[in-house]
Amino acid sequence: MAYPDPNFLPGRRYILSGALAAVALPAQAGVKPELVKGAVARFVPAKTPKPLPDLEFQDADDKPLRFADFRGKALLINFWATWCVPCVKEMPSLDRLQAALPRDKFLVLPLSIDSASRSKVAPFYKERKLAHLGIYFDKGRKAMQGLDVSLLPTSLLIDPEGRELGRLEGDADWDMPEGVALMKAAIARQG
Helix, strand or coil: CCCCCCCCCHHHHHHHHHHHHHHHHHCCCCCCCCCCCCHHHHEEEEEEEECCCCEEEEECCCEEEEEEHCCCCCCEEEEEEECCHHHHHHHHHHHHHHHHHCCEEEEEEEEECCCCCCHHHHHHHHCCCCCCCCEEEEHHHHHHHCCCCCCCCCCEEECCEEEEEEEEEECCCCHHHHHHHHHEEEECCCC
């Protein structure tokens, strides 16, 4: 027979498309379960990475910024306040995490919801020797509300393409090997 059986070709297409889907799945999948352990065991991976809304917040000089301004870097967005005991506890580990990873590929973005006590944030950093973290504010808690965050501290892990990979409610020892491995996996999601 000069031509293949017409019923054979569609079957091959299904097999090929199934194989392509299997290859594409890891690129679309979120955080590998084996990375969620130890210091970051309470991290809840997103079922599928979801685009981060482009919400506004401010830097220490009241300059407006947007999450899109950090596209191309993995982010750990951390909502916190100076009056929140678990937040205060985890800030040094976030500072050490930032120091351990390249700033051009990864950024801890601590968004303070302090409003009346806003003037306390810079002295808080100085007193605790937080030298590697920037100072950012979520005025009116708009980013917090836009990201459906209701508990402090809460940290969201964002890949370089601006998609939420998951979140952890409560404090964590982010600079432990498990936390660093989780951040490196997010950084590696380039492209």
